[in-house]
Amino acid sequence: MKYTIKLQIDGRAKRVSLRITPYGEVLLRVPKGVDVRRALAWCQSNNEHIEQTLRDMAEQGVLRAERTKEEIEALRKVAKVKLRKALDEASAKSGIGYNRLSIRATRSRWGSCSSEGNISLSLYLAELPDELIEFICLHELCHRLHPNHSPEFHTKLNQLVDGREKELLKMLKKHRIG
């Protein structure tokens, strides 16, 4: 069985991990500073597991076809308005500002926040329920205070979502990005 490995160098990742997307791609996430060849070797050692997962996904009919350019552009239009509004509302609610917002066709993560306070959101986020969009926006805004996932970060985030962080995270995990 053939598959594509997509390599992603991730400054926030703590360990090498792999994830299979609904498109049948293998996303290999590698922390900064880890030897890429070693990460690839590790990925190859998981070949059997990957192939089995892909076969299972094919059997269950959960492998998706790629979206067309037109579909992505249509979603981008919706996302630009919807996500900007959601981020501004989350910013007002939390009292945490941000610099710039960019919306990209990212399938590796829902959002990210740079040290300059620029927030990037995946346009696929626009397809999620409103409370999850708000949750992601608040998560990224919290990174303006804590550029990590420290206990302080989670305390702040949990406070902003009225103690529902775990519940919302569970809901979020039911959604595959893209």
Ligand SMILES: [Zn+2]
């Ligand atoms: Zn984060």
